[in-house]
Amino acid sequence: xxxQSFRSLxxxxxxxxxxxxxxxxxxxxxxxxxxxxxxxxxxADLSPEGIxxxxxxxxxxxxxxxxxxWFCDRKQLVDAIAEAEVVIxxxxxxxxxxxxxxxxxxxxxxxxxxxxANIDVAAATARGIAVVHTLGxxxxxxxxxxxxxxxxxxxxxxxxAAWIRSRSPDFDAGEDFFRGTVWGxxxxxxxxxxxGIELHGRTLGIVGFGAIGRAVxxxxxxxxxxxxxxxxxxxxxxxxxxxxxxxxxxxxxxxSAIVTLHARLSTQTRGMIGADQLDRMGRGAYLINTGRxxxxxxxxxxxxxxxxxxxxxxxDVFDTEPPSxxxxxxxxxxxxxxxxxxAWTEEMRLRxxxxxxxxxxxxxAGKPGNLSNPEVLAMAGRIVP
Numbered sequence: 001x002x003x004q005s006f007r008s009l010x011x012x013x014x015x016x017x018x019x020x021x022x023x024x025x026x027x028x029x030x031x032x033x034x035x036x037x038x039x040x041x042x043x044a045d046l047s048p049e050g051i052x053x054x055x056x057x058x059x060x061x062x063x064x065x066x067x068x069x070w071f072c073d074r075k076q077l078v079d080a081i082a083e084a085e086v087v088i089x090x091x092x093x094x095x096x097x098x099x100x101x102x103x104x105x106x107x108x109x110x111x112x113x114x115x116x117a118n119i120d121v122a123a124a125t126a127r128g129i130a131v132v133h134t135l136g137x138x139x140x141x142x143x144x145x146x147x148x149x150x151x152x153x154x155x156x157x158x159x160x161a162a163w164i165r166s167r168s169p170d171f172d173a174g175e176d177f178f179r180g181t182v183w184g185x186x187x188x189x190x191x192x193x194x195x196g197i198e199l200h201g202r203t204l205g206i207v208g209f210g211a212i213g214r215a216v217x218x219x220x221x222x223x224x225x226x227x228x229x230x231x232x233x234x235x236x237x238x239x240x241x242x243x244x245x246x247x248x249x250x251x252x253x254x255x256s257a258i259v260t261l262h263a264r265l266s267t268q269t270r271g272m273i274g275a276d277q278l279d280r281m282g283r284g285a286y287l288i289n290t291g292r293x294x295x296x297x298x299x300x301x302x303x304x305x306x307x308x309x310x311x312x313x314x315x316d317v318f319d320t321e322p323p324s325x326x327x328x329x330x331x332x333x334x335x336x337x338x339x340x341x342x343a344w345t346e347e348m349r350l351r352x353x354x355x356x357x358x359x360x361x362x363x364x365a366g367k368p369g370n371l372s373n374p375e376v377l378a379m380a381g382r383i384v385p
Contacts, residue, residue, distance in 0.1 A: 033106050033107055033130055033363055033366075033368060034085050034086055034106050034107055034363055034364070035085060036364065037057070037058060037059060038058050038059070038085040038086045038106075038364075039058070039059045039061070039083055039084050039085050039086070039104070040054065040058040040059065040060050040061065040084065040085070040086040040087070040088060040360070041061045041063060041080050041081055041084035041086070041087050041088070042054070042060060042061070042062050042063065042066035042087075042088035043063050043064040043065060043066055043072050043077070043087070043088065043089060043090045043092055044065055044066055044088050044089060044090035044091075044111045044352070044356070045065040045066065045090060045111075045349055046066050046088070046349070046353045046356070047349055047350050047353040049353070050350075050353030050354065050356065050357050051066070053357045054088075054356075054357060054360065057360065057361065057364060058086070058360065061080060061084070063076060063077065063080050064076075064077075064090065064092065065090045065091075066088070066090070071090075071091065071092060072092050077092060077098065078098065078101045081098065081101055081102040081105065082101060082102060082103070082104070083104060084102060084104060084105055085104050085105065085106050085107070086105075086106065086107045086108075086109060086360065086363075087102075087105060087107075087108045087109065088109045088111070088356055089108050089109065089110045089111065089115070089118070089119060090111060091118055092118065093118050094108065094118060094119040094120065094124075095120050095123070096120050096123035099120065099123050099124060099127055099129065100127075102129075105127075105129050106128070106129060106130065107129065107130045107131075107132060107363060107368075108124060108129060108130070108131045108132065109132050109134075109356050109359055109360065110131060110132065110133050110134060110372075111134050111137065111352040111355075111356065112133060112134060113133055113134060113135055113136070113137070113138070113211075114133070114264065115131050115133050115372055116372070119131060121372050121373055124373065124376075125373040125375060125376055128376055128379045129376065130368060130371055130373065130376045130377075131371065131372040131373050132359050132363075132368065132369070132370050132371055132372070133370050133371075133372050134352045134355045134356065134359075134370070135211070135355070135370060136211060136351065136355075137343075137348050137351040137352040137355065138212065138342075138343035138348055139211050139212050139215040140215060140345075140347065141342065141343050141344070141345040141347065141348050142212050142215070142216075142262075142290050142342045142343050143212060143215035143216045143218070143219045144219060145290060145316070145341070145342040145343075146216050146219075146260050146288055146290055146342070147216075147219055147220065149288050149290070149314035149316070149336060149338070150199065150220075150258050150260070150286070150288060150314075151199075152314065152336050153286045153288075153311075153312050153313075153314050153336055154196050154197050154198075154199060154258075154286065155194075155196035156194045156196055158336055159194065159333075160190065160194040163190055163193070163194070164190070197257070197284070199220075199223045199224070199225055199257075199258070200223060200224040200225070201224060201225070202225055202226075202257035202258070203225060203226045203227075203228060203255050203256045203257055203258075204217075204220050204223075204225045204226070204227045204228070204256060204257070204258050204260070205227075205228050205229075205230070205247075205252040205253065205255065205256030205258065205259045205260070206227065206228070206229045206230075206244070206260055206262060207229075207230050207231070207249065207252065207259065207260070207261045207262065207263050207272075207295075208230075208231055208261065208262035208263030208264065208291065209229045209231040209234050209239065209244070209262070210231075210262065210264070212262045212291075213229070213231070213262040214242065216260060216262060217229070217242070217243075217244055221243075225257075225258075226245070227243070227244045227245070228244065228245045228246075228247045228251070228252050228255060228256065229244045229245065229246055229247070229252070230246070230247055230248060230249045230251075230252045231246075231263070234246075249272070249277065250277075250280055253277055253278075253280040253281050253285075254280050254281070254282070256281070256285060257282070257284065257285055257286070258285070258286050258288065259281065259285060259286070259287050259288065260287075260288040260289075260290070261273070261287075261288065261289045261290070261291045261295050261296070262290070262291050263291060263295060264291075264292075265291070265292035265294045265295060269294075269295055270294045270295070271294065271295070271296070271297045272295055272296075273287070273295060273296045273297065273300075273301070274296075274297040274300045275297065275300040275303070275304070278300055278301065278304040278309055278310060279304075279309065281304075281309070281310050282310075283308065283309065283310065283311065284311050285310050285311060286310065286311050286312050286313065286314070287301070287310060287312075287313040287314075288313070288314045289313070289314070289315050289316065289317055290316045290317065290342040291317065292317055293315075293317040293318050293319045293321075294319070298318075298319055298329060301313060301329070302328055302329055302332070305329075305332055305334045305335065308334075310334075311334070312334040312335065312336070313329075313334065313335050313336070314335070314336040314337075314338070315329060315335060315336070315337050315338070316337075316338045316339075316340055316341065316342045317340055318330075318340075321340060322339065322340075323337075
């Protein structure tokens with residue numbers, strides 16, 4: 001359970017959870033989860049420096065991405081996990097069947113902040129396996145990519161770049177009518193065809209104000225935009241101290257020139273942007289989704305784009321990935337579509353590798369942190385430091 005889910009519970013449901021956490025070992029206690037030099041299986045993409053550091057403190061076995069290859073073959077993974085005490089998990093599916101093939105496994109170190117995407121955390125908990133997640137590896141990359149998408153939409157960068165590559169031979173450098181600032185006449189002029197809007201003075205609406213949402217607000221602050229936020233799990237007073245205005249989702253959609261989604265996908269947020277919500281957006285507004293495809297009713301989005309209810313959308317995530325080349329959203333003239341690359345930077349790999357090494361070092365010191373299932377600590381043996 002994450003913090004947002006906990007906050008959404010009624011008070012009567014929170015009490016037993018608080019009592020359970022209070023009964024767990026304190027942060028000053030050492031927790032015996034792994035041996036002094038554990039057998040570690042890594043399937044995640046790691047930096048060479050990080051691999052060297054891991055070899056100094058563990059018996060390291062590299063597979064798949066960690067070995068410079070692609071995703072692990074399932075049989076390879078089943079065979080390799082049998083002796084592992086620790087797994088450094090990339091993007092393979094760690095389901096109940098795979099965990100059942102790992103009798104020695106005590107800890108899964110995930111490179112993701114939301115390991116539930118590919119790890120059955122409930123099954124791991126039932127087997128007493130701690131799942132440790134990585135914080136902050138994608139914040140800057142996703143926030144910067146969101147800015148790139150906003151500029152790509154509002155300044156029509158993709159169609160403008162396509163036009164200049166495929167322009168008519170009539171547009172040759174020697175023609176008098178296109179020398180200087182304006183190229184061509186009337187509707188044929190790219191200056192008229194690709195006239196954009198400025199972000200300065202407009203309103204940015206951020207849905208979900210966790211670490212990435214906050215990074216987005218910080219990086220957009222230099223554009224001279226007003227920033228409004230909808231996040232029912234963050235106190236309004238805290239939002240104001242961070243320089244943003246808390247509003248309802250309906251108000252955010254009605255006021256924003258750019259709406260960008262950074263909420264976690266849950267039963268509460270699935271389909272949160274549907275036909276009614278899109279109708280509340282202005283005709284000149286743009287929608288950006290670098291979070292999870294399930295936040296948007298894509299059928300409703302397609303209809304809104306066809307009706308020109310909104311100016312356009314930028315999508316880095318899709319209901320089916322990779323999407324079909326015939327997906328109408330991918331080919332829509334009002335959509336800037338990218339192949340789920342918002343988080344993928346060189347720095348992301350360095351950041352999550354550093355976090356993995358630090359988390360393993362903490363485990364060896366008996367101080368596990370960033371646990372997705374802290375209840376496993378109550379199952380573990382305790383040693384006096």
